[in-house]
Amino acid sequence: MNTHKRPTILIVDDERLQRDGLQRALEDRYDVLAADDVSKATGILETQPVDVLLTDLRMPGDDGLKLLRRAGSLSNPPVSIMMTAYGSIENAVEAMKAGAYHYVTKPVNLDELDLVIGRALKSRQIEAENVNLHEQLDQKFGLENLIGQSPAMLQMFDIIRQVAPTRASVLITGETGTGKELVAHAVHNLSPRKGGPFIAVHAAALPTTLLESELFGHEKGAFTGAVERRAGRFEMADGGTIFLDEVGELEPAMQVKLLRVLEERKFERVGGNKTIEVDVRLVAATNRDLKKMVAEGKFRDDLFYRLSVVTVGLPPLRERRDDVPLLVATFNRQYSEENNVPVREITQEAINLLMAYDWPGNVRELRNALEQMVVLARGDRLTVRDIPAPIRTGADLTKISVVRPGVTMTVEEAERQLIVQALKETNGNRTKAADKIGMSRRTLHRKLKQYRLEAL
Numbered sequence: 001m002n003t004h005k006r007p008t009i010l011i012v013d014d015e016r017l018q019r020d021g022l023q024r025a026l027e028d029r030y031d032v033l034a035a036d037d038v039s040k041a042t043g044i045l046e047t048q049p050v051d052v053l054l055t056d057l058r059m060p061g062d063d064g065l066k067l068l069r070r071a072g073s074l075s076n077p078p079v080s081i082m083m084t085a086y087g088s089i090e091n092a093v094e095a096m097k098a099g100a101y102h103y104v105t106k107p108v109n110l111d112e113l114d115l116v117i118g119r120a121l122k123s124r125q126i127e128a129e130n131v132n133l134h135e136q137l138d139q140k141f142g143l144e145n146l147i148g149q150s151p152a153m154l155q156m157f158d159i160i161r162q163v164a165p166t167r168a169s170v171l172i173t174g175e176t177g178t179g180k181e182l183v184a185h186a187v188h189n190l191s192p193r194k195g196g197p198f199i200a201v202h203a204a205a206l207p208t209t210l211l212e213s214e215l216f217g218h219e220k221g222a223f224t225g226a227v228e229r230r231a232g233r234f235e236m237a238d239g240g241t242i243f244l245d246e247v248g249e250l251e252p253a254m255q256v257k258l259l260r261v262l263e264e265r266k267f268e269r270v271g272g273n274k275t276i277e278v279d280v281r282l283v284a285a286t287n288r289d290l291k292k293m294v295a296e297g298k299f300r301d302d303l304f305y306r307l308s309v310v311t312v313g314l315p316p317l318r319e320r321r322d323d324v325p326l327l328v329a330t331f332n333r334q335y336s337e338e339n340n341v342p343v344r345e346i347t348q349e350a351i352n353l354l355m356a357y358d359w360p361g362n363v364r365e366l367r368n369a370l371e372q373m374v375v376l377a378r379g380d381r382l383t384v385r386d387i388p389a390p391i392r393t394g395a396d397l398t399k400i401s402v403v404r405p406g407v408t409m410t411v412e413e414a415e416r417q418l419i420v421q422a423l424k425e426t427n428g429n430r431t432k433a434a435d436k437i438g439m440s441r442r443t444l445h446r447k448l449k450q451y452r453l454e455a456l
C-alpha cells in the first residue's frame with residue numbers, strides 16, 4: 001500500500017441513499033468509488049487498485065458473497081467489509097468464509113465503521129510488509145543455499161553464475177532430491193529479474209486441459225467451470241521467471257503449445273483470441289533422461305533444444321560423497337536449532353557410514369535422516385546407533401576411502417578397525433557389534449572371516 005496516497009474505498013450498494021450517505025461520510029479521508037451492483041464493482045476491482053471493499057450482502061443480481069470471492073481471487077485483493085440489514089450469525093459466517101475481514105449491520109454506525117476500516121487498513125499494511133519481507137529474504141537466496149564443495153558442485157556453481165544473468169532458457173537435470181528446485185531459485189535470484197516474480201508450475205500435477213489454462217489462463221466461459229477470466233502463470237511471471245518442474249511429463253499436445261510460446265513469446269488465453277506478449281525467462285527441470293526420450297520419440301526434439309540452451313546437471317549424492325560431511329554438519333546444526341537442542345558432535349564412525357550409503361533420495365533423504373537423528377538421539381553425541389536402521393544396514397563401507405588426519409588407511413583397514421573397536425565395546429557380542437556398525441549379522445560374520453578376526 002502506498003502510504004503517501006489516500007486509501008481507496010469501493011462502496012457497493014444497490015440503494016442510492018445508502019451509497020451517497022456513506023460516500024459523503026468517508027470522502028474527506030478516503031478516495032471513494034461507488035457501484036450499484038456486483039458486475040460494475042467487479043469491473044472497477046479489475047481495473048484499478050482498491051484498498052477497502054465495503055459491500056452490501058443482498059443486492060439484485062449477484063450478491064455480496066460472490067463479490068467477496070471475486071475480490072479475494074485478485075492478485076492484490078482489497079480487505080473486504082460486509083454490510084447487511086439482516087444481522088444473523090449465518091450471514092456473518094458466510095461472509096467470513098467468503099473472505100470478509102469484518103461484518104457490520106445496517107443501519108451502519110459511522111463511528112464503528114471508521115474503526116473497522118482503520119483496523120482493516122492496518123491489517124492490510126502488515127500483510128504487505130510481510131510479503132515484502134519474504135521477497136527480500138528470497139532474494140538473498142542465491143547460491144549460498146546450495147551446499148557443496150566437491151569439484152562437481154563447484155563446476156555447477158560456475159555455470160549458474162555465468163548463465164543466471166542472461167535470458168537463456170535453462171534445463172536443470174538430476175535425480176530426485178538433488179536440489180533442482182534450489183538451483184531454479186538461484187538462477188532467478190542471481191538474475192536482473194530477481195525483483196520480478198518467480199512462478200513455479202508442476203507439470204506432472206495436472207492433466208493437459210487444466211495445465212493449458214493454468215499456464216495460459218482462460219477467458220470467461222471458455223469451458224464449463226470457467227466462470228470468470230483468469231490470468232495464467234505465464235502472464236503472472238511477466239518480468240520474472242517461470243519454473244516448469246517435471247517438464248518430461250508434458251504430453252505431446254502441451255509440448256507443441258509450449259514450443260510456440262518459447263519461439264514467439266506470445267500466446268492466447270484458452271477461449272480467447274487476444275494475443276498476449278510476455279517477457280518471461282524459462283527455467284525447466286526434470287529427473288528423466290530427456291535426450292533418451294527424444295530418441296524414443298516421446299519428447300519433441302525442437303522443444304528439447306529450446307529448453308536446453310544451457311543444461312545444468314546435478315550430480316547424485318553418491319557421486320560426490322565428499323560433500324556428505326559438510327551437509328551432515330549443516331543439517332545437524334539446522335535441526336538442532338530448530339528443535340532447541342544443543343548441537344551434538346557426530347562421531348567419525350557415523351560420518352563414514354553416512355558417506356558409505358548410496359542415498360537414492362539424495363540430499364532430501366540425507367536431510368530427513370539428520371532430522372530424525374537430531375530429534376531421536378539420546379546421548380550427547382550422534383553415533384552410528386542414531387543412524388536410521390535402513391541407512392545403517394544399507395551402507396557399503398567399501399565405497400569410501402577413510403582419511404584421518406596424518407594417516408591414510410585403506411578401506412579394508414578402516415573397516416577392520418571399526419569391527420575390532422565395535423567388538424571391544426560390546427564385549428564380543430556379535431549382534432550388538434553388527435548393530436553398532438550398521439551391518440547385518442551375516443555381513444559381520446563374513447567380514448570376520450575375511451579379516452581373520454574369528455577369534456575375537
Ligand SMILES: Nc1ncnc2c1ncn2[C@@H]1O[C@H](COP(=O)(O)OP(=O)(O)OP(=O)(O)O)[C@@H](O)[C@H]1O
Nearest residue numbers: 145146147175176177178179180181182287363364
Ligand atoms: N546442495 C544442497 N544443499 C542444501 N540443501 C539441499 C541441496 N540439494 C538439495 N537440498 C535440499 O534437499 C531437498 C530437496 O531439494 P529439491 O526440492 O531442490 O530437489 P529436486 O531435485 O527438485 O527433487 P525432486 O526431483 O524430487 O523434485 C530440499 O529440502 C533442499 O533444500
Ligand SMILES: [Mg+2]
Nearest residue numbers: 180181245285
Ligand atoms: Mg523438485
